Amino acid sequence: MAATIASFKVDYFQFLDAEGRLVDGVQVPALARDVKQLVGLYRLMTLTRVFDKKAVALQRTGKLGTYASCLGHEAAHVAIGSAMRDEDCFAPMYREYAAQFYRGVKMSDVLMYWGGDERGNDFSGPKHDFPWCVPIATQCLHAAGAAMAYKLHGQPRVAVTVVGDGGSSKGDFLEAINAASAWKLPLVLVIVNNQWAISVPRGKQNTARTLAQKGIAGGLPSIQVDGNDLIASRWAMDKAIAAAREGRGASVIEMVTYRLSDHTTADDARRYREQDEVDSAWKNEPLLRLRKYLVDQGAWDQVKEEELLAECAERVQGAVDEYLDRVNNDPQPIDAMFDYMFKNLPHHLEEQREIARRFPAKGGSH
Amino acid sequence: MAEITLVEAVTLALAHEMEQDPTVVVFGEDVGVNGGVFRATAGLQQKFGDERVIDTPLAEVMIAGMAVGMAAQGMKPVVEAQFEGFMYPMVDHVVNHAARLRHRTRGRMSCPAVFRAPWGGGIHAPEHHSDSNEATWAHFPGVRTVIPSSPSRAYGLLLAAIRDPDPVVFLEPKRIYRWQREEVVDDGEELPLDVCFVLRDGTDVTLVTWGAMVKETMEAAVALEKEGVSAEVIDVATVAPIDMETILESVEKTGRCVIVHEAPKHCGVGAEIAAGLADSGIFHLKSPIKRVTGYDTIMPLYRSEMNYMPSAERIVHAAKETLEYS
Ligand SMILES: Cc1ncc(C[n+]2csc(CCOP(=O)(O)OP(=O)(O)O)c2C)c(N)n1
Numbered sequence: 103m104a105a106t107i108a109s110f111k112v113d114y115f116q117f118l119d120a121e122g123r124l125v126d127g128v129q130v131p132a133l134a135r136d137v138k139q140l141v142g143l144y145r146l147m148t149l150t151r152v153f154d155k156k157a158v159a160l161q162r163t164g165k166l167g168t169y170a171s172c173l174g175h176e177a178a179h180v181a182i183g184s185a186m187r188d189e190d191c192f193a194p195m196y197r198e199y200a201a202q203f204y205r206g207v208k209m210s211d212v213l214m215y216w217g218g219d220e221r222g223n224d225f226s227g228p229k230h231d232f233p234w235c236v237p238i239a240t241q242c243l244h245a246a247g248a249a250m251a252y253k254l255h256g257q258p259r260v261a262v263t264v265v266g267d268g269g270s271s272k273g274d275f276l277e278a279i280n281a282a283s284a285w286k287l288p289l290v291l292v293i294v295n296n297q298w299a300i301s302v303p304r305g306k307q308n309t310a311r312t313l314a315q316k317g318i319a320g321g322l323p324s325i326q327v328d329g330n331d332l333i334a335s336r337w338a339m340d341k342a343i344a345a346a347r348e349g350r351g352a353s354v355i356e357m358v359t360y361r362l363s364d365h366t367t368a369d370d371a372r373r374y375r376e377q378d379e380v381d382s383a384w385k386n387e388p389l390l391r392l393r394k395y396l397v398d399q400g401a402w403d404q405v406k407e408e409e410l411l412a413e414c415a416e417r418v419q420g421a422v423d424e425y426l427d428r429v430n431n432d433p434q435p436i437d438a439m440f441d442y443m444f445k446n447l448p449h450h451l452e453e454q455r456e457i458a459r460r461f462p463a464k465g466g467s468h
Numbered sequence: 469m470a471e472i473t474l475v476e477a478v479t480l481a482l483a484h485e486m487e488q489d490p491t492v493v494v495f496g497e498d499v500g501v502n503g504g505v506f507r508a509t510a511g512l513q514q515k516f517g518d519e520r521v522i523d524t525p526l527a528e529v530m531i532a533g534m535a536v537g538m539a540a541q542g543m544k545p546v547v548e549a550q551f552e553g554f555m556y557p558m559v560d561h562v563v564n565h566a567a568r569l570r571h572r573t574r575g576r577m578s579c580p581a582v583f584r585a586p587w588g589g590g591i592h593a594p595e596h597h598s599d600s601n602e603a604t605w606a607h608f609p610g611v612r613t614v615i616p617s618s619p620s621r622a623y624g625l626l627l628a629a630i631r632d633p634d635p636v637v638f639l640e641p642k643r644i645y646r647w648q649r650e651e652v653v654d655d656g657e658e659l660p661l662d663v664c665f666v667l668r669d670g671t672d673v674t675l676v677t678w679g680a681m682v683k684e685t686m687e688a689a690v691a692l693e694k695e696g697v698s699a700e701v702i703d704v705a706t707v708a709p710i711d712m713e714t715i716l717e718s719v720e721k722t723g724r725c726v727i728v729h730e731a732p733k734h735c736g737v738g739a740e741i742a743a744g745l746a747d748s749g750i751f752h753l754k755s756p757i758k759r760v761t762g763y764d765t766i767m768p769l770y771r772s773e774m775n776y777m778p779s780a781e782r783i784v785h786a787a788k789e790t791l792e793y794s
Contacts (some may be wrong), residue, residue, distance in 0.1 A: 153630075167592045167770050196594075204687065218592065218770035237554060238526055238736045268526035289623045299526045302501035307525045374501045439768040453489045453761045454733075463774035 112312045113145075115338060116328035120386045122394025125210030132335040137401040139219040141333055143184060144392050145403070146408060147176040150200040151389060152414035153209050156422060157216065161367040165426065169216045170197040174362035177388035178294050179205065185343050186262055191252075193245035198294075201264070202227055209421035219429055220438060225403070242280040242291060244280035244374040245345075249287035260346040261440075262290045262339075268299020270313050271434035279320035282352035289352035290342040291317065293328060296361035317354025328356030330388040364385065392430075436462045471649035472610060473501040478508045478640060480545060481626035484656055486516050489544060492630060494521045494532055496548030501769050505550055505644060506586050508746040530711045532558035533584065535613065539581040539635075541544045545649040545778075546630055549585040552639060553596035557688060559604070566635040567610030582629045587615070588680050588730055589777060590643035592770040600679070600731040600768050606708035606740070612636045613662060613708040617682040624659030630673045641680035662706045664714040670700035673787045674718040676741060677728040678704040681778060688783035699787060707737045716752075719745060723754035724790040730777050733761040755793035756784040 117130045124130050129412070133139060154173050172179060175197065176459040183204030186192060189235025192205060199212050202443075207227040215234060224234050230248075235241040245263035252259040265275050270293050282289045293313050297304045317324030323345075327334040335357050342353040360383040364371045394401035440447060440455045447455075472480065486492045492510055495518075500523035503510030513521035524531055528549060535545040549555040566579040589598030605613040614629055614636055616622035622640065629636040667682065668689055677685040682703050689699040700718050704710060719725050725745060727738040738759045745757055760778045768776055 104598075161614065170592050170680060216594070218772070220769050220772075234595075236594055237556075257673075271525035271530075272526045273527070273529050299497075300505070301498045301500075302523050307522060368505070375504070436772070439763065439765040439772055439776060443765050450734075451764060454765075457782075458763060458775060460780060461785075463777075463779060465783070 103159050110315065110318050112290050112314050112318065112324065112326055113148065113156070113335045114326045115329075116331050116390055117333040118331045118339065120391055122391045122398065123270070124395075132334060133336055137396065137399050140332070140392065141401055142398060143180050143336070144183075144201060145288040147180050147332070147389055147392065148410055149414045149417065150176050150179070150203065152411065153199065153418050153421070156418045157365070158367060159214065160213070160422065161216075166213065166216050168366050168368045170364035170366045172197045173296075174197055174360050174387055175294060175296060175384070175391070175418045176200055177332040177356040178329040178335050178359050180293075181290055181332055181339050182262060182264065185339035186260070188228050188345070189259050190244065191230050191232070191248045191259065191261045193248065193261060193267065194234060195241060195264055195269065196234045196236055198264050205231060205280055206344035209418060210424040213421060213425035214428065217425060217429055219434055221434060222427070239265050239272035239274040240263070242269075242275045243281070245291070246278040246281045246287055246289055249282065249289040249346075250285060252288055253285065258347050258431040259315040260288045260290060260343050262292065262343070264292045264294055265311060266299060266306060267295040267297065268302065270316060271299075271307055276316065276320065279322055279352075279354065280403070286351040288346035288349070288441060290339065290346055291343055291352065291354045292339075293354065293356040294359060295356055296359050298361050298365065298367060298371075298375070300365045312356060312467055314354055314356035318428060322352050322354050324356070326358060330391060332384055332388060332392050338384035359388070362409060381421070472649050472744065473646045474616065474619045474622045475506055475508050475650055477622040478626055478643065480510070480652060480654055481620060481623045481630070482509065482512060482718050483515065484654055485630045486512065486520060486613055487520065488656065492520070492546060493538065494543040495524060495538075495545050497524055497526055497550050499523060499548050501581055503626055504548060508547065508584075508586075508640070516579060519592050528557035529553055529561065532561035532566070533759060535583070536561050536569070536579055537688070539566070539571060539579040539592040540577050544580055544630060546582040546584060549636060549710050551593070551597045552585045552587040552601055553599050555583065555601070557583050557714060558766065561634065562605075562637065563608045563613060564600070567608055571610060578633055579635045580633050581635050582626075583635070585639060586642035586645070587639035588641050588643055589767055589773045590680065593793075598770075598773060600729070602639055602761070603727065603767045604706050604734050606737050610635070611708070612706060613639065614661060614706050615639045615641065615679040616705065617641060617644070617679055618648060620652050621659060621665065621703070623652045624657060625661065625705065627656065628658035628661050633776045636661070639679070643680040644683060647683065662711055664711055665703045665717065666700065666714065667703050667706055670698040670722065672698045672722055673724040673726060673790055674700045674715070674722045675726050675728060675783065676704060677716055679730065681728050681730050682720065684778060684780045685783055687780035691780060691784050692787055693767045697787065697791065704737075704741075710737070710741060712741070712748070716745070716749045718748040719749045720752045721754055724761065724762060725753070726758045726783060726786045726790060728778055730762050730784055731738055733759055734764045734793060735739045736761055736767040742758060755790040760786045
């Protein structure tokens with residue numbers, strides 16, 4: 103060998119272990135001692151879980167269309183949302199509800215969207231946040247573009263995007279890394295690695311040791327964190343967002359977590375996944391871990407937990423009622439599909455709108 | 469032989485051809501262990517192994533680009549895009565390479581790949597899962613676009629697509645994947661590409677359609693019959709290139725034509741058929757050609773999708789309009 107001209111390492115961070123104890127011998131972030139803030143974040147994680155369970159139940163009873171569950175991703179998603187400022191821009195995929203709840207998106211918005219009603223797309227979060235993105239990984243480039251806009255405007259704003267382990271196979275993701283590196287963009291790319299891209303496990307997507315190293319290949323600082331550890335995930339987000347905001351460029355964070363649910367309600371993971379794997383993943387799940395820690399700190403107990411669950415159930419039911427009331431009693435008009443096609447509706451679409459009004463589907467919508 | 473559904477006929481054709489031809493490889497997201505999200509490749513990996521039924525990483529550009537490479541080097545890749553809306557990343561490779569390879573190399577190389585995808589709306593799917601974009605493919609020279617509308621036609625046309633020496637985009641109307649059962653004999657008999665199928669004879673008006681809209685169009689024909697109107701129904705099946713001869717022959721007889729498709733009207737395949745009739749059939753027409761189509765809007769989320777798609781009622785109405793001219 104002549105010379106090593108580049109060598110790399112990928113660091114892994116976990117501050118709170120699966121038992122809910124701070125990892126020995128590691129300098130922990132200040133957040134670990136900020137019990138009040140942790141309780142707040144834990145409450146949102148719990149609300150998200152209660153919401154998610156209810157959404158799946160609504161789908162099973164025919165009240166919601168296909169729904170993508172976020173079960174098991176709560177720490178990663180809460181960390182992402184809570185680290186951002188309103189003026190930052192979020193470009194999500196389709197299951198980061200907790201991050202969006204933090205940004206003001208309502209639970210009823212999410213239900214409207216998966217309930218097949220366009221009005222959910224006009225959600226209550228920041229107006230500059232991107233809508234849900236179903237085509238995989240395309241949002242990474244939109245976030246890079248948003249970051250470019252902030253840079254050109256000279257604004258201290260940051261774009262944050264989320265992609266799955268599966269999505270990290272796509273060119274769009276790699277192209278976003280490249281662009282962020284070339285232009286030193288204020289961008290944070292989060293890979294929420296939940297181990298499965300529908301039926302394809304992480305090990306069959308590529309043989310790289312980490313997904314974070316894809317960022318390193320593009321020249322971005324890239325780390326891996328335990329995505330079920332809220333403290334590590336949030337710490338990584340804070341660091342990356344601060345760097346981006348201060349003009350130090352983009353970074354990649356791989357949050358390692360696990361998809362405890364089916365991919366969506368249209369999927370049956372039993373066809374391709376061993377139950378043992380899921381059972382052991384439950385031992386590692388994020389809520390239990392943070393709860394244990396909070397209990398040990400004297401900041402949480404069974405009574406508080408039960409109060410919280412009751413409160414969450416009530417809030418979720420409120421959102422469900424709001425959703426059902428709207429779709430049943432104030433349905434989108436038949437011709438709503440024309441409303442936002444253009445600012446100025448072309449003449450031929452006006453004609454087609456008349457046809458749509460004249461020929462509603464038999465039995466209304468479905 | 470049991471009666472099977474359209475999606476099972478797809479599986480049957482794939483299995484038949486994999487058995488016959490060792491170069492046939494099924495390639496795509498979730499096609500292996502999971503057997504495809506619609507089960508179109510169910511059981512194939514167990515039967516043929518994971519080197520012939522290959523689960524790929526999530527990357528349509530890779531899937532299409534590799535299909536070009538594999539097909540050019542002696543394989544017969546039959547690739548699956550999970551939904552039609554996710555075929556767009558494939559357009560680059562299909563259009564810029566698959567469709568041109570034979571032409572560009574003066575016949576030295578070719579790209580006999582099949583690009584399959586579940587296509588169309590009506591199954592309560594999320595956004596981007598319900599578009600019908602056959603016109604996108606139909607516009608590009610060098611690639612055939614085929615859409616079956618029944619189990620037996622799915623079986624026969626898919627066999628023909630796989631055996632065809634050139635690239636074929638094969639769009640499967642997922643709304644009718646499991647709508648109808650039909651006896652399909654697994655005899656390896658293909659059906660011809662590039663020809664229309666006359667599904668119903670009639671004398672007063674020709675209804676031209678393809679894919680899942682065959683269902684509403686046949687319903688409309690039955691409704692019209694009750695009113696004393698005899699409708700001929702044509703399933704175009706290969707939407708590019710179109711067999712205008714069969715359509716012209718029918719219109720010569722009926723003098724009237726209604727074209728039905730779920731895709732948006734503007735620059736849809738229906739426009740091409742109407743232009744073909746204007747070119748060569750104008751003197752046989754007794755009335756203006758009507759098109760009953762999806763609107764030129766984004767396919768709405770599922771609560772409204774049935775309001776978007778043509779209904780039998782709209783087809784009947786259009787047919788009657790053509791009959792107002794004597
Ligand atoms: C371009 C594209 N191809 C295919 C799909 C169908 N699809 C939806 S989600 C998914 C798997 C996504 O896996 P991953 O990126 O790991 O994210 P996860 O859903 O596991 O969070 C697939 C293949 C799609 N939505 N977009």
